[in-house]
Amino acid sequence: MKRREYGINLDDGVALSTEEEFRLLYVPCNPDETARLQGWLADDSPDSCLLGGQIGSGKTTLIKEVSRSFIDAQIIIVRFDTDPIEPTEGGYCMLLFGRILKACLNAGVEIDGNGIALSDFPSLDARSWNAFSDKTTSWPSNLREAERLRDACTIMAQNARLVRKACTQLLDRLQDATSRQPTIIAEGVDKFRPGTAEYFSLKDTLTFLAKRKTLFEVNMIHLFQEQDFRPSIRKLFVGGIDEDMLVQMLQKRLGSYAPVYQEAFSLIVNYSGGNARQALRLLNAYYFQRTQRKNDHTEAIARACHQVGKDLLNIPFGSFPTDIFTVVKRDKYIEGSLFRSPDRKTSEGANDAVYHNWLFMQDEPDPATPTQWPAIINPLINKAIEWKTDAPRTPEEEAVRKWARDHDMSPLGLNLPVDDNSEPAWGKFWEKIESSSEEETLNILGVLEEIGAGLFGLERQDRIIITYRERGNLEAVRDFLIGEANTFSHFPCEEIALEGGEDREPVIELLTLLADKDPNRIYSVELTGKWTEAQLRNLDHRRDILGNLQMLWWIQQDDLKRCLRFWPQLRQFFRIYGLEDELWRGITMEEIQADIEFIQDMTEKHDTEGVRRLRNVLVYLKESGCES
Amino acid sequence: MRVMNETERHAIVWDLIEQSAFRPDKQKSWLRCYSDQLRHLLQLPLVWTKFGSQECFEIPDLKIACKYTIEGPNAYVAYLTKTEDERTMWSVHADKDYLSKAALHMAGVDYPAAEIGTHLQSDIKNVLEGMLFHPRNHAHLSAVGFTTAGDADPSCGMLKADNIRVTTSAYNGFVFLYHLAYQLCVVSKQARNNEKTRLISLFENAIKNNDSTVNARDLFSF
Numbered sequence: 001m002k003r004r005e006y007g008i009n010l011d012d013g014v015a016l017s018t019e020e021e022f023r024l025l026y027v028p029c030n031p032d033e034t035a036r037l038q039g040w041l042a043d044d045s046p047d048s049c050l051l052g053g054q055i056g057s058g059k060t061t062l063i064k065e066v067s068r069s070f071i072d073a074q075i076i077i078v079r080f081d082t083d084p085i086e087p088t089e090g091g092y093c094m095l096l097f098g099r100i101l102k103a104c105l106n107a108g109v110e111i112d113g114n115g116i117a118l119s120d121f122p123s124l125d126a127r128s129w130n131a132f133s134d135k136t137t138s139w140p141s142n143l144r145e146a147e148r149l150r151d152a153c154t155i156m157a158q159n160a161r162l163v164r165k166a167c168t169q170l171l172d173r174l175q176d177a178t179s180r181q182p183t184i185i186a187e188g189v190d191k192f193r194p195g196t197a198e199y200f201s202l203k204d205t206l207t208f209l210a211k212r213k214t215l216f217e218v219n220m221i222h223l224f225q226e227q228d229f230r231p232s233i234r235k236l237f238v239g240g241i242d243e244d245m246l247v248q249m250l251q252k253r254l255g256s257y258a259p260v261y262q263e264a265f266s267l268i269v270n271y272s273g274g275n276a277r278q279a280l281r282l283l284n285a286y287y288f289q290r291t292q293r294k295n296d297h298t299e300a301i302a303r304a305c306h307q308v309g310k311d312l313l314n315i316p317f318g319s320f321p322t323d324i325f326t327v328v329k330r331d332k333y334i335e336g337s338l339f340r341s342p343d344r345k346t347s348e349g350a351n352d353a354v355y356h357n358w359l360f361m362q363d364e365p366d367p368a369t370p371t372q373w374p375a376i377i378n379p380l381i382n383k384a385i386e387w388k389t390d391a392p393r394t395p396e397e398e399a400v401r402k403w404a405r406d407h408d409m410s411p412l413g414l415n416l417p418v419d420d421n422s423e424p425a426w427g428k429f430w431e432k433i434e435s436s437s438e439e440e441t442l443n444i445l446g447v448l449e450e451i452g453a454g455l456f457g458l459e460r461q462d463r464i465i466i467t468y469r470e471r472g473n474l475e476a477v478r479d480f481l482i483g484e485a486n487t488f489s490h491f492p493c494e495e496i497a498l499e500g501g502e503d504r505e506p507v508i509e510l511l512t513l514l515a516d517k518d519p520n521r522i523y524s525v526e527l528t529g530k531w532t533e534a535q536l537r538n539l540d541h542r543r544d545i546l547g548n549l550q551m552l553w554w555i556q557q558d559d560l561k562r563c564l565r566f567w568p569q570l571r572q573f574f575r576i577y578g579l580e581d582e583l584w585r586g587i588t589m590e591e592i593q594a595d596i597e598f599i600q601d602m603t604e605k606h607d608t609e610g611v612r613r614l615r616n617v618l619v620y621l622k623e624s625g626c627e628s
Numbered sequence: 629m630r631v632m633n634e635t636e637r638h639a640i641v642w643d644l645i646e647q648s649a650f651r652p653d654k655q656k657s658w659l660r661c662y663s664d665q666l667r668h669l670l671q672l673p674l675v676w677t678k679f680g681s682q683e684c685f686e687i688p689d690l691k692i693a694c695k696y697t698i699e700g701p702n703a704y705v706a707y708l709t710k711t712e713d714e715r716t717m718w719s720v721h722a723d724k725d726y727l728s729k730a731a732l733h734m735a736g737v738d739y740p741a742a743e744i745g746t747h748l749q750s751d752i753k754n755v756l757e758g759m760l761f762h763p764r765n766h767a768h769l770s771a772v773g774f775t776t777a778g779d780a781d782p783s784c785g786m787l788k789a790d791n792i793r794v795t796t797s798a799y800n801g802f803v804f805l806y807h808l809a810y811q812l813c814v815v816s817k818q819a820r821n822n823e824k825t826r827l828i829s830l831f832e833n834a835i836k837n838n839d840s841t842v843n844a845r846d847l848f849s850f
Contacts, residue, residue, distance in 0.1 A: 005818070005819070008689070256785040260691070291688040449676055453675060484676065601657040602661070602843075602844070
């Protein structure tokens with residue numbers, strides 16, 4: 001993304017990646033972990049290490065920041081979330097072997113005699129190891145190629161032990177050639193929730209890598225699953241970010257304009273719970289409410305909390321670990337043993353609460369109480385509950401709650417009563433949460449205002465989900481949005497239809513279509529069909545391939561509710577808006593005609609993509625007679 | 629042949645710049661482009677907005693609003709309002725039915741070819757200073773009680789309101805709007821310098837190439 005040197009740089013909390021982004025926006029939030037990670041990378045010990053933190057805590061940015069200083073260190077990066085052709089043992093083995101192979105080829109290491117031969121994988125039709133490594137580490141460009149890769153995956157899975165042995169051979173040879181332990185960074189393990197089939201398929205690969213010098217990017221809950229890696233593996237924990245660091249982060253995002261919005265910093269920091277992405281999403285939403293909606297500070301905070309809570313937090317009725325909440329609220333810590341409790345309900349509840357960011361783990365335990373992990377309830381949930389035992393609130397916070405209460409806005413301001421035991425009345429809480437999670441709907445102009453900042457510039461690449469009740473003529477809506485984007489700059493649009501269901505391959509189709517990604521393009525993706533749970537989870541793992549793409553996703557509103565249950569990761573990179581039935585209210589044909597003329601004036605061409613799309617809208621409005 | 633003096637060259641350059649960029653044939657498109665690109669210069673997130681010949685736009689990040697009506701290059705009305713208290717700080721009314729000395733001038737001759745290599749760039753710089761960046765006749769918004777974040781907290785990098793110089797002598801409404809965008813660019817001194825450099829280069833190329841029109845897309849390619 002192109003960033004503004006002195007002004008405002010908002011986004012939905014994607015990891016920093018470019019030199020420019022680090023120079024302008026990086027805040028050293030975790031100096032101790034950074035130093036320890038640098039030390040680990042610099043030493044030549046073969047120890048592996050888990051880098052664990054919750055969703056949005058800044059793990060990926062931290063890894064990128066540290067590995068930037070070790071560019072020449074021959075680091076082998078394996079992205080288990082985004083890069084395998086399929087989420088199976090064969091897929092993971094093939095990716096790992098391909099990456100190690102590539103590093104060996106770069107270092108001039110002899111490849112033959114590793115136990116695997118090119119002829120073992122006839123479907124790949126690779127004439128050289130170079131071709132083999134290219135094919136196994138890049139996405140297929142068509143479905144036929146994907147099928148060949150999957151055939152190879154099947155062979156890999158049948159010979160997984162042999163493949164891992166070959167990996168050992170190659171890593172040893174690489175070590176001899178470079179006189180140094182090869183370092184592997186296993187990115188994206190955090191996207192795999194323990195207990196799922198995909199994680200089970202990955203386990204043997206993780207155990208294998210844990211014997212080498214490997215850094216694993218994992219979720220907080222994986223830190224309690226060391227048996228999946230190796231006993232007593234070294235652990236680094238990325239916890240809650242200090243308030244002053246979060247304030248610095250907000251200031252950097254607002255550039256010279258920071259003082260204009262500083263009155264919001266303390267509440268945004270407070271409601272972020274120390275989570276970087278939650279803070280950035282709150283800032284983004286607050287800024288929109290202040291500048292576009294012209295809401296005052298109090299209303300803007302309440303609405304921002306509502307929007308971010310709705311977008312980020314998956315709160316399914318009935319499976320919420322209320323007893324764990326009550327204990328964490330009381331004790332301000334969570335017992336580490338709960339994550340491995342023999343009582344399945346307890347362990348699932350604890351893992352759910354942390355994996356979904358309902359609870360935030362703040363810090364490592366004090367040595368005096370080594371099992372007690374300081375934790376808080378995510379403030380966006382906590383504020384919804386009227387805890388009798390709470391300390392008095394500040395007048396500012398009270399004002400926000402009052403505004404939300406008066407406007408029936410969840411999750412803030414619900415003010416549920418507590419029962420006789422000072423515990424919240426959960427039943428009522430659920431009724432309200434469920435009813436308030438109904439989508440608020442917008443007409444097409446409302447959608448345009450909400451998503452315009454991302455759609456019109458190269459400074460942002462936002463991902464938006466637009467839901468609809470009846471499909472109607474979505475093509476006209478899409479053409480209108482893309483056409484309007486083209487009044488700002490030339491944005492070609494790629495239309496993608498992904499149909500899920502048994503015997504369908506929607507994720508592989510998406511990979512083939514994104515094999516040649518273009519950040520200057522708008523991708524319009526329509527999800528249809530009955531996606532299976534495995535397909536939805538597979539898409540969830542791939543979240544990071546979408547990080548720098550500008551996307552509009554279209555999903556029927558009831559389908560989305562089902563999807564979101566499987567998308568704790570994917571939803572982090574999206575904002576969700578619903579289309580109302582009176583879609584075209586406020587749009588006139590004269591304005592669209594003026595937009596067409598404007599594009600023609602600016603481009604001095606009469607048939608650009610923007611013109612074509614807006615003409616389609618004109619035809620649709622004329623035929624349907626739905627102009628306001 | 630008589631060598632032109634600096635004042636004569638400046639008059640020609642002023643005329644060429646104004647004619648090529650600030651007397652647009654397609655006024656609606658010029659204003660649309662202005663609205664699309666204004667926030668680029670101020671380094672703010674983009675919004676969906678379309679300015680027309682009569683508009684009121686607000687920059688919440690500076691707590692300022694501008695209301696204008698523009699009938700053509702020679703006739704416009706503009707007001708600047710402080711949004712915190714909705715107080716009008718400044719207004720200007722250019723009435724095309726009455727004369728001003730500046731509006732009488734039409735150079736009508738080309739820039740001397742012999743001076744292109746030696747003086748053109750500095751002439752453009754001087755003209756743009758007077759036309760847009762630092763108009764000779766101006767009011768500091770600080771003098772009418774306007775402040776920026778830079779006044780309260782200089783460490784934030786924003787320029788103080790003292791640096792916002794609103795012209796009191798622009799007879800051309802398009803010049804006024806452009807100069808206003810530049811003056812409201814208080815995000816940093818460097819951002820202003822970058823814009824100066826870009827415009828000087830843009831007009832230098834246009835004059836060297838004898839381009840009679842600098843289109844809005846290029847003009848607003850902040």
